[in-house]
Each structure stands twice: as structure tokens, then as C-alpha cells.
Amino acid sequence: xxxxIHIIDLKFQEAKEAIASFLIETSIGPILIETGPESTFExxxxxxxxxxxxxxxxxxxxxxxxHFDHGGAAWKFAECGxxxxxxxxxxxxxxxxxxxxxxxxxxYGDDMDRLxxxxxxxxxxxxxxxxxxxxxxxxxxxxxxxxTPGHASHHIAWKLGNHIxxxxxxxxxxxxxxxxxxxxxxxxxxxxxKTSLAIIKAAKPQSIYLTHFGVVNxxxxxxxxxxxxxxxxxxxxxxYYQEQKDQKxxxxxxxxxxxxxxxxxxxxxxxxxIYEYANPSWMSVAGLYRYWKxxxxxxx
Numbered sequence: 159x160x161x162x163i164h165i166i167d168l169k170f171q172e173a174k175e176a177i178a179s180f181l182i183e184t185s186i187g188p189i190l191i192e193t194g195p196e197s198t199f200e201x202x203x204x205x206x207x208x209x210x211x212x213x214x215x216x217x218x219x220x221x222x223x224x225h226f227d228h229g230g231a232a233w234k235f236a237e238c239g240x241x242x243x244x245x246x247x248x249x250x251x252x253x254x255x256x257x258x259x260x261x262x263x264x265x266y267g268d269d270m271d272r273l274x275x276x277x278x279x280x281x282x283x284x285x286x287x288x289x290x291x292x293x294x295x296x297x298x299x300x301x302x303x304x305x306t307p308g309h310a311s312h313h314i315a316w317k318l319g320n321h322i323x324x325x326x327x328x329x330x331x332x333x334x335x336x337x338x339x340x341x342x343x344x345x346x347x348x349x350x351x352k353t354s355l356a357i358i359k360a361a362k363p364q365s366i367y368l369t370h371f372g373v374v375n376x377x378x379x380x381x382x383x384x385x386x387x388x389x390x391x392x393x394x395x396x397x398y399y400q401e402q403k404d405q406k407x408x409x410x411x412x413x414x415x416x417x418x419x420x421x422x423x424x425x426x427x428x429x430x431x432i433y434e435y436a437n438p439s440w441m442s443v444a445g446l447y448r449y450w451k452x453x454x455x456x457x458x
Contacts, residue, residue, distance in 0.1 A: 161182050161183055161184060161299055161318065161319075162182070162183040163180060163181075163182055163318075163321065163367070164180065164181040164182075164183075164205075164209050165178050165179075165180060165367070165372060165373075166178060166179045166180070166181060166201075166202060166205030166206065166209075167201070167205070167371075168194040168195075168198035168201045168202055168205075169198065169201045170194065170195070170197075170198055170227070170435055170436075171273075171435050173431070173432050173435050174432070175332055175333060175371040175372065175432060176332070176370060176371065176432050176435040176436045177192075177194045177195075177198065177227050177369060177370060177371070177436065178192065178194075178367075178368070178369050178370070178371050178372065179191070179192045179193060179194055179202055179205070180192060180323055180367055181205075181206060181209055181211070181216075182299070182318065184296045184297045184298070184299040185296075185297030185298050185299065186217075186296055186297035187211075187215055187216070187217060188206075188209075188211050188215055188216050189216065189217075189218040189219070189220065189296055189299075190206075190216050190218070190219045190220070190235070191219075191220045191221075191222070191316055191323045191367075192220075192221065192222060192228050192229070192323070192325070192369050193219060193221070193228070193229055193230065193231035193232050193234070193235065194227060194228070194230065194231055195226045195227055195230035195231060195273065195274040195275055196230050196231040196233075196234060196274065196275030196276050196277060197230075197271075197272070197273060197274055197275035198231070198275075199231045199234055199275065202231065213234070213235065213238060214238050214239075216235055216238075216240055217239065217240050217241065218240060218241055218243065218296060219232055219235045219236075219240050219241070219242050219243065220243045220294075220301065220314075220316050220323075221242065221243065221244045221245075221248070221314070222313060222314055222315065222316065222323065222324070222325025222326065222327075222369065223244075223245065223248060223309070223310045223312050223313045223314065223325055223326070224244065224245075224248040224251050224252060224258070224310075224312055225310065225326070225342070226262065226273075226274040226277065227274075227369075227370075227436075228325060228326070228369060229242075229244070229248075229252070230274050230275065230277055231275070232244075232252060232280060233252075233277060233278040233279065233280050236280040236281065236284045237278075239284075240284070241284050241285075241286055242280055242284055242285050242286065243286045243288050243294065243303075244285060244286070244287065244288065244312070244314075245287070245288065245305065245311075245312040245313065245314050246287040246288075246289070246312075247311050247312035248310075248312035249282075249285050249287050251312075252279075252280045252285055253279055253280060253281075253282050253285060254279055255277045255278070255279060258277075259277055262274070265441075288303040288314060289303065289305075290303060290304065290305035291303065291304065291305075299318070300318075301316050301317065301318050302316070302317040303315075303316060303317075304316070304317055304322070304357055304358070304361065306324075306325075306327040306354035306357055306358065307345075307347060307350045307351070307354060308327055308346070308347050308348065308349075308350040308351020308352070308353070308354045308355075309325070309326040309327050309339070309340060309341070309346065309351060310326070310345055311345045311347075313325055313326070313327055313354070315327055315328075315354075315357075315358060317361055317363070320362075320363055320364040320365070321363055321364065321365050321366070321367060322358060322361060322363040322365075322366045322367070323366075323367045323369075324358065324366045324367065324368055324369075325369055326340050326369065326370070327351065327354050327355070327358070328355070328358065328366050328368055328374070328380065328381065328384065329368070329380075329384040329387075330368065330370040330371075330433065330436050330437040331368055331370070331371070331372075331374065331380070332370065332371055332429060332432050332433055332436060333371075333429060334424070335420060335423060335424075335425045335429055335433065336383065336387070336419070336420065336423045336425075337380055337383050337384045337387065338384075338387055338416070338419075338420075338433065338437060339351075339384055339387055339388040339391065339442075340370075340436075340437040340441070340442070341388075341391065341392075341441070341442035341445035341446050341449070342438075342441040342442065342444065342445045343441070343444045343445045343447075343448045344445075344448055346445045346446060346448065346449040347449070347452075347458055348388060348389070348392055348449065349458065351388060352385055352388075355381045355384065355385060358377070358381065359377065359378065359381060363377060364377075365377075366380070370436035370437065371436065387419075391416075391442060391446060392446055392449065392450075394412070394415060395408070395412070395442075395443065395446040395447065395450065396450055398411075399446075399447050399450040399451070400450075405443050405444060405447055408443050409439075409440045409443050412439060412440070412442070412443050413439045413440060416439045416442075417430055417439075420433060
């Protein structure tokens, strides 16, 4: 069958096109790729109902990775009986999310609940670890898992026919703005990331679906631009890391640098704000500092 793919805008922080979920109609009912955070669950629910389904109709949820903006609401579907498909490395953190949650709270502080909502444990019996290149069958619909680390060690891109749902490994591109790489801590690995981009290219998709945000058809141009900006950001950060510059001093400089890049590509102030919602630039300072530290220690 020709599956229908629906993009649901989760209206994160009441903004348009910051975070998406994807509902796919199959012969056994709807499946979902990405849930977004629990804080946007009501928007997701409304989007599902607008298509003609109820949350309880979704029995299979596929996550690209376990970061809150991608899988934070997975437990809500598990409470309704759904199976959650995830990378083996990410699975334990969904079964026992306390460490993940407490670590994030140290970063976000009082904004934690407002941004992400809640995250409850998911029973291990409802969590399915998916191997690289494993095929999942949902009636006549076959979806292949492509392990694609770089942004996160627990990252999967999901291939459906000629389409790939790329999570964060194919970057963030809002409306007509440029593609940029989300580089949060703790496991940015640029070498692995570029290998993952090669995996996506080798699959020869006709389109890729970005969680942040929407459909891209110029695959090679998009991924080549992402690879270039990934190097650009990492090399911009490197001397500050080598000088042991305090990250708090570097953050406003990096934010100015990346904002100028967006402005040079014609992005308005409002569009830049959505980019920040989808990919907070200050997070990339911490992520790239850690990347260079891991490189220095020979751990990458």
C-alpha cells in the first residue's frame, strides 16, 4: 500500500514548525514517529484527532532518539498500551528515566517543567530495542532502522520506502532557512556523524523528514551543507576550548556568530527565534567543548 504520511506541528513554545511528529497510516492502523515532549502532548493529541484517529489507536511508536524533544511523551502512549521502538542504548533510559531527567534538570533548572513537562518510566515489556538495518513490519508497511550516531549515540533514522525520518542527524532547517547541526552534550562525535550522513546518502531517499522541521528533497545539497556547518562550528569553538575559556563567556559570542550566519541567509528575527527553540545555540557550546575534550583524551 501507499502509506499516507502526516506531519503534525507540536507548536513547541506556541511557535510554528519547531518540532514535528509524523503519523503514518498503515493497514493495521496509525503508527507514530517521534512524540515530542510531554509539554506538547495536547497539541499532538489534537493533531492526531484532526487526522481522524485517537491516541489510543496508536499501538506502535518509533523514536529516533530519547532526547526530550523527540521522545519525552513516549510514556503517554505506553500508558495506553503502545509498544515503543528505540535504539538499544536508549532503552534503559526510558525504562528508568530518573538519571536522564535529573541530568537535564541541572541544565534547565526551573524551566524544566515548562519546556519538557513530565517523563514517567515505561515498562520494559513495552520497549523494543531495534538493531541496525532491522526491518519492522506493520501490516504491509516495512520500516528499516538505520543506526546513525553522531548527534547522539542512541540515534536511529527510520526508512520507509523512498523516505527517511532523520531525527536530528540530518540537522535543523526551519522554513527557507539554512540547515544547522544540533550539538548538545554529551556524545557529539563528528566522525560518526559524517559516517551517518553517508549512510543516509547511500540509502538514496527521495525525501527526508526533519523533526525540526518538515520535508527536504535536495538530499545531497542539504547534507553537504550540514557537513560544512558542522565543521565550521566545531572549528570556531576549538581555540576557545584550547585556551580553556569559560563556556559562560563563549556562549554569547557563539550565539552572535550563529545569529549572524542565519541573518546572512535572509532569516528574520522571528525565524531565528524558532531556530533557537528547535536548536538552542548555547547547548552547542557545551556539546562541542565536550567533543574536543573527548578528542584530546583519545576517546573518539
